[in-house]
Amino acid sequence: MPASPPSPTATLATRRARTGPPLASGAGALLVLGFVLMSLNTRVAFGQIGPLAPVAGFSPAAVSVLGLLPPLCMGAFAPLAAVLRRRLGEERGLWWAGLLLVAGTVLRMLGMPGLYAGTVVVSAATAVVNVLIPVLVRKRFPRERVGAMMGLYALSMGVGSALIAALVVPVAQATGSWRPAIGLAVIPAVLAAAGMTPQLRHRPPQPAATTGTERTDRPHVARTAVAWSLTAFFGVQTFAFYTALAWLPSILVQAGLTRGTAGTGQTLLILGIAAGGFIAPILAAKRADQRPHIIATILVCATGLTGLTSAPAGTAMLWVAVLGFGLGAGQALPGVLYAHRGTDPDHMTALSTMAQSYGFLLAATGPALAAALHAATGTWTAPLTVVTATLLVCAIAGLRAGHDRD
Structure with missing residues (x-):
C-alpha cells in the first residue's frame, strides 16, 4: 500500500526546519x-x-x-x-x-x-x-x-x-x-x-509536537566523526586565539618594536579578528561544502604566525593583521558548521556543546604552554612554531566538519 503524502502542516514544519521561520x-x-x-x-x-x-x-x-x-x-x-x-x-x-x-x-x-x-x-x-x-x-x-x-x-x-x-x-x-x-x-x-x-x-517548543523532523535513532554525538572533527577545528583555533591574545605584545617587543607600538599591534589584532569573523561566515554559509573555508582559515593563520616568526620587524604589523583575520574567521566559522552539520536544534546544541567544552579546555593550555616554551628557549620562535604545526594538523582533523556525509 503506498505511503500517504505528508500533511500540509508537516510539509510546512519541515520547510521551516530547513530554512528558518519568516520574521515580522x-x-x-x-x-x-x-x-x-x-x-x-x-x-x-x-x-x-x-x-x-x-x-x-x-x-x-x-x-x-x-x-x-x-x-x-x-x-x-x-x-x-x-x-x-x-x-x-x-x-x-x-x-x-x-x-x-x-x-x-x-x-x-x-x-x-x-x-x-x-x-x-x-x-x-x-x-x-x-x-x-x-x-x-x-x-x-x-x-x-x-x-x-x-x-x-x-x-x-x-x-x-x-x-x-x-x-x-x-x-x-x-x-x-x-x-x-x-x-x-x-x-x-x-x-x-x-x-x-x-x-x-x-514560547519554547512543546516536546510533544510531532513535525516529522525529529530524530530518535541518532547515535550519541560523541560517537560521531563530525562531532570530533568540529571539536578539533574549534579547539585548535581557540588554542591559537588565546595564545595570540595573551602574548602578542611580548612577541612584538622581542621582535624589536616599542611597547607603544606593540600595544597598537594588539588593537590591530582585535580589528583583524572582527573583520575575519564578519566575512568568513558570510562566505561559508553560501555553500554546502565548507572544507575550502576550513583550509583557507588555517592557512591564513599559519601564514600570519610564520610571518611573525621569520619576517623583518618592519613588516610585523602586516602579519598581525593577517593573523587577526585568520583567527577571527576561525572563531566565527564553527557557528556556520554547527548550523550546517546539525540536523535539528537538539543535534546542533549537542555539537556546539561538545566542541566548546573540549575546545575551551584545550585553549586554556595555550598561553601556559607558550610561556613554558619561551622560558625554555628564550625566544618566541618555538611557541609560534608549535602553534603553527598544531594548526596544520588541524587542517586534516577538521575537514570532516566541512561537509555532509557523502
Whole structure:
C-alpha cells in the first residue's frame, strides 16, 4: 500500500526546519537588536585585564589566573547551556545568561576576590551565550541569513571587546582606581539583558509536537566523526586565539618594536579578528561544502604566525593583521558548521556543546604552554612554531566538519 503524502502542516514544519521561520518586521528588529546587544558582551570582560594590568598594578600571577579562568570556565560550563535550552528554550536561556552577566560584572568591581569570582560568573554566562547563539540563529532566522547573522555576532564581539579595552586605561587614570574601569562592562551587560527581554514572549517548543523532523535513532554525538572533527577545528583555533591574545605584545617587543607600538599591534589584532569573523561566515554559509573555508582559515593563520616568526620587524604589523583575520574567521566559522552539520536544534546544541567544552579546555593550555616554551628557549620562535604545526594538523582533523556525509 503506498505511503500517504505528508500533511500540509508537516510539509510546512519541515520547510521551516530547513530554512528558518519568516520574521515580522517589528519582531525581527527586536530580535536583531537583542542579538547584537548580547553578542557585544561575549568578550568584553576578558579584554579588560591586559590593558589595565600595568596601570592597576596587578601581579603577574593575578594576570595569569585571570587569563586562565575564562577558557577553563567556558569549557566547564558549556553543558549548562543544553540544560537551560531544554528547560527554558533559547530565548529564556539567553535572558538568564544576560542576568548572570550583570551579576558577574558587578561582582568584578568588589576588590580582588570579587574580580576572581565575578570572572567565573561572567565566564559561565558567556559559555551559555556561545552555545545558544548559533542555535537561536538557526531556529529564528531564515537559512540564507545564517552566515550574515554569525558574521554580525563575530563583528559585535570584536567591537565590544575593542571599545571597552580602549576605555579602561583612561577611566582608571581619571578615577585613580581600577574598579570603575572594570565596571564599564556592567553597561553592555545590562543592555544585553534588556535587549533579550522582549524575546521572553517567544514560547519554547512543546516536546510533544510531532513535525516529522525529529530524530530518535541518532547515535550519541560523541560517537560521531563530525562531532570530533568540529571539536578539533574549534579547539585548535581557540588554542591559537588565546595564545595570540595573551602574548602578542611580548612577541612584538622581542621582535624589536616599542611597547607603544606593540600595544597598537594588539588593537590591530582585535580589528583583524572582527573583520575575519564578519566575512568568513558570510562566505561559508553560501555553500554546502565548507572544507575550502576550513583550509583557507588555517592557512591564513599559519601564514600570519610564520610571518611573525621569520619576517623583518618592519613588516610585523602586516602579519598581525593577517593573523587577526585568520583567527577571527576561525572563531566565527564553527557557528556556520554547527548550523550546517546539525540536523535539528537538539543535534546542533549537542555539537556546539561538545566542541566548546573540549575546545575551551584545550585553549586554556595555550598561553601556559607558550610561556613554558619561551622560558625554555628564550625566544618566541618555538611557541609560534608549535602553534603553527598544531594548526596544520588541524587542517586534516577538521575537514570532516566541512561537509555532509557523502
